[in-house]
Amino acid sequence: MNFLTLNPDQLIVIGVLILLVIFLYRDILNPTLSFFLAIVVLMVSNILTPEEILIGFSNQQIAVILLLILLGYAFEKSGLINSLFNTVFSRVKSQNGFIGRMGLIVGSFSAFLNNTPLVAMMMPYAVTWSEKNGTSPSKLLIPLSYSAIFGGCVTLIGTSTNLVVNGLWQDQGIFPGSPSLNIFDFFIAGFPLMIIGWFYLTFFSNSLLPDRKDAMQMFDDHFREYITEAIVKSNSPLIGKTIEGAELRNLNDIYLVEIIRRSGNVSPVSPEEVIQEGDKMIFAGKTSGITELIQGHQGLTLPEKASLDLMRDIEIKEIVVSSNSEIINKTVKESDFRMKFNAAIVAIHRNGEKLKGKIGDQVLRPGDVLLILTGSGFEKRARTSNDFYLISQSREVHRFTPLQNWILILGSAAMVILSATGLVPLFTSLLILIPMLVFSGILNLYEIKIKLDLNLALLIAFALALGTAMTKTGTSDLFASQILGLFKHENLFVLFLVIFFVTNLLSSFLTNMTGVAIVFPIALSIAHSLEVDPIPFVLLVAFGAAANFLTPIGYQTNLMVYGPGGYRFKDYFKVGLPITIVYMLGASFILSQLYY
Numbered sequence: 001m002n003f004l005t006l007n008p009d010q011l012i013v014i015g016v017l018i019l020l021v022i023f024l025y026r027d028i029l030n031p032t033l034s035f036f037l038a039i040v041v042l043m044v045s046n047i048l049t050p051e052e053i054l055i056g057f058s059n060q061q062i063a064v065i066l067l068l069i070l071l072g073y074a075f076e077k078s079g080l081i082n083s084l085f086n087t088v089f090s091r092v093k094s095q096n097g098f099i100g101r102m103g104l105i106v107g108s109f110s111a112f113l114n115n116t117p118l119v120a121m122m123m124p125y126a127v128t129w130s131e132k133n134g135t136s137p138s139k140l141l142i143p144l145s146y147s148a149i150f151g152g153c154v155t156l157i158g159t160s161t162n163l164v165v166n167g168l169w170q171d172q173g174i175f176p177g178s179p180s181l182n183i184f185d186f187f188i189a190g191f192p193l194m195i196i197g198w199f200y201l202t203f204f205s206n207s208l209l210p211d212r213k214d215a216m217q218m219f220d221d222h223f224r225e226y227i228t229e230a231i232v233k234s235n236s237p238l239i240g241k242t243i244e245g246a247e248l249r250n251l252n253d254i255y256l257v258e259i260i261r262r263s264g265n266v267s268p269v270s271p272e273e274v275i276q277e278g279d280k281m282i283f284a285g286k287t288s289g290i291t292e293l294i295q296g297h298q299g300l301t302l303p304e305k306a307s308l309d310l311m312r313d314i315e316i317k318e319i320v321v322s323s324n325s326e327i328i329n330k331t332v333k334e335s336d337f338r339m340k341f342n343a344a345i346v347a348i349h350r351n352g353e354k355l356k357g358k359i360g361d362q363v364l365r366p367g368d369v370l371l372i373l374t375g376s377g378f379e380k381r382a383r384t385s386n387d388f389y390l391i392s393q394s395r396e397v398h399r400f401t402p403l404q405n406w407i408l409i410l411g412s413a414a415m416v417i418l419s420a421t422g423l424v425p426l427f428t429s430l431l432i433l434i435p436m437l438v439f440s441g442i443l444n445l446y447e448i449k450i451k452l453d454l455n456l457a458l459l460i461a462f463a464l465a466l467g468t469a470m471t472k473t474g475t476s477d478l479f480a481s482q483i484l485g486l487f488k489h490e491n492l493f494v495l496f497l498v499i500f501f502v503t504n505l506l507s508s509f510l511t512n513m514t515g516v517a518i519v520f521p522i523a524l525s526i527a528h529s530l531e532v533d534p535i536p537f538v539l540l541v542a543f544g545a546a547a548n549f550l551t552p553i554g555y556q557t558n559l560m561v562y563g564p565g566g567y568r569f570k571d572y573f574k575v576g577l578p579i580t581i582v583y584m585l586g587a588s589f590i591l592s593q594l595y596y
Contacts, residue, residue: 216316499540
């Protein structure tokens with residue numbers, strides 16, 4: 001590519017793309033903010049008009065994605081899927097049997113429901129089953145995430161990536177106003193690939209997956225490295241003082257997370273809590289700091305012997321920080337986690353290891369596993385939060401009436417059938433279904449407000465605008481001509497392999513929205529130059545972005561199981577590379593044979 005021949009607009013777009021990739025790869029800013037800054041530069045440079053930026057927000061596919069998230073939450077709240085899990089997995093004893101059943105069920109549901117709540121619902125079952133059957137969660141959680149991805153590639157509504165590609169196809173490509181993809185356009189390639197992936201995970205993943213202890217197992221084995229205790233003596237001058245008055249509020253290496261009393265445990269502990277005789281104070285952090293605490297506070301003493309009942313006195317829960325959490329990039333103290341959720345963080349695990357140092361100063365990251373002590377009302381607050389997923393036990397579910405269950409099931413089935421037959425557009429079906437769920441009491445307006453992922457909507461709209469800039473300036477045609485120049489003597493199958501590979505690489509190490517935004521306009525330009533049917537190119541970009549198995553950061557469900565499974569970055573590459581190659585070869589071959 002000769003940069004001297006490029007016009008100023010093309011140089012700016014290429015520069016913006018390079019900076020965007022750097023910002024995302026080095027995690028300088030979160031993806032939404034990185035895309036926003038890129039779009040601002042393009043607007044200031046007069047490449048994009050405000051109207052062209054705002055038109056992305058009117059794209060139907062953004063609304064469809066948000067409405068499907070609400071539908072997924074309705075199923076999560078109903079307990080229907082939890083009941084199915086209870087029935088299916090109650091008698092499974094072998095690891096292959098568990099993975100096999102899990103793959104079929106999660107994959108099937110993921111084709112029609114948002115896969116994030118499905119994985120969130122299934123994680124506690126996988127962790128509990130592994131504990132009961134003497135295996136490690138690391139043998140089950142990557143297969144869980146991959147099964148959800150397999151199912152998502154089977155239909156248009158299986159993953160938000162497919163819907164974003166459909167939005168680009170309709171409004172942002174070189175064929176504006178094109179009809180929407182059908183809900184089952186992905187099926188011919190996606191279904192056989194899902195079956196191959198299921199077979200691979202069921203019979204071969206065990207030898208490739210690590211056998212590691214999760215955060216809760218490490219806590220059980222070495223709980224004295226996480227928590228310690230001190231007892232208030234009968235003659236202690238601290239009796240009658242508040243926690244803040246006794247200077248137990250801002251300690252150097254440890255902090256007070258719970259008080260155990262005969263009258264009932266106090267957790268988390270407020271600064272105004274009054275100290276009583278015989279209180280057993282539970283501290284977390286750098287537990288070696290308890291010696292300094294005892295020496296500095298007359299009236300506190302270590303137990304005469306380590307309390308064998310301590311593990312029975314306290315209840316630890318395990319959560320994982322979500323990728324769209326508001327507490328990301330904040331210290332524990334800045335996040336105000338204790339007050340917001342009425343829970344105290346005991347330890348933080350990242351990349352399979354416990355973080356050292358003062359807990360309050362630790363900066364929280366997506367995928368971090370937090371061990372917490374919870375107070376009253378935690379379950380209710382957690383149920384309406386998007387900040388984390390509960391691992392160690394299932395959240396409470398609302399049992400709907402039989403009528404409500406039938407409204408949810410039949411309404412969802414009608415939505416799929418009407419959309420697949422083309423009688424009613426998907427957006428219209430959802431726009432009818434969601435109010436029905438509200439009026440029947442399945443959803444309420446507060447839950448809708450909490451669960452609507454507006455951050456995702458912004459990211460998609462900015463990705464659509466970036467695609468517009470590439471098409472408008474001819475940058476996509478420029479890249480397309482370069483690719484065709486390299487592979488002009490090859491057949492379409494090889495060209496498909498290249499498109500899949502580039503899309504998948506960008507999606508794996510940046511975000512799938514980045515892969516779609518950059519490669520989609522280039523792929524359509526290639527189809528236009530060759531004067532061939534563009535549909536397989538559209539589908540191929542979707543498969544390349546959604547079939548994301550190589551890294552934990554490329555797909556949300558991969559990140560969800562990253563911490564709970566105690567995985568390393570290389571574990572995903574080791575297990576995911578073979579199935580990525582299968583998807584690349586399979587999708588490219590099937591689509592090239594089907595359309596040409």
